[in-house]
């Protein structure tokens with residue numbers, strides 16, 4: 001089974017654009033879960049322009065599905081995760097000025113650093129995942145960090161699929177097969193949408209979870225949040 005974790009960063013961005021509390025993230029989170037969402041993902045960035053650190057604190061007590069916090073493990077982020085204790089933390093090597101995530105970890109160059117933070121999170125019973133490009137060497141490097149899972153960075157797949165190039169899935173199949181071989185759990189995310197998710201799911205073995213935000217919220221403007229969540233769940237069966 002592939003779980004759908006809904007990334008609510010975009011709802012926070014909309015709320016922040018006016019100040020105030022509309023849309024109300026607590027209510028949206030409860031609704032997403034009621035509509036069938038199997039997890040909630042937030043990705044606080046150092047400038048908090050999308051989701052805020054305090055949102056993660058506020059949401060923890062009301063989330064009854066799986067809470068996933070993503071981000072670059074700078075000290076402030078590590079402290080937040082240890083305080084909130086989500087089910088899963090996903091480490092993403094974000095540059096401070098990046099509009100959105102735009103690369104996976106170099107798990108070889110950053111091995112010692114990743115191993116260190118992963119050990120800390122695991123000591124607190126928080127499942128770990130690291131965001132990586134679909135590159136066998138990066139998957140192999142991830143094993144040595146002790147992480148439970150990897151999250152494949154799917155932007156390249158999404159771009160290729162949109163251009164009609166179905167071969168764009170190939171590196172993801174190779175990386176997923178390697179993850180399976182070395183015993184890493186597999187998540188995926190970034191720019192997945194209602195168009196490209198089915199082909200991805202059909203071709204990637206043992207896909208445990210996808211986190212989807214930008215497209216899901218955009219699609220909901222036209223189709224409604226409940227309907228969109230159900231369309232994803234159907235495609236992920």
Ligand SMILES: CC(=O)[C@@H](O)[C@H](O)COP(=O)(O)O
Nearest residue numbers: 009043050092100101189190
């Ligand atoms: C890690 C990742 O793939 C991102 O897509 C991210 O979680 C989205 O965050 P923003 O909505 O802040 O761009």
Ligand SMILES: NCC(=O)COP(=O)(O)O
Nearest residue numbers: 007189190191211213214
């Ligand atoms: N980890 C990816 C994620 O949470 C959502 O990415 P996107 O769908 O907003 O591109």
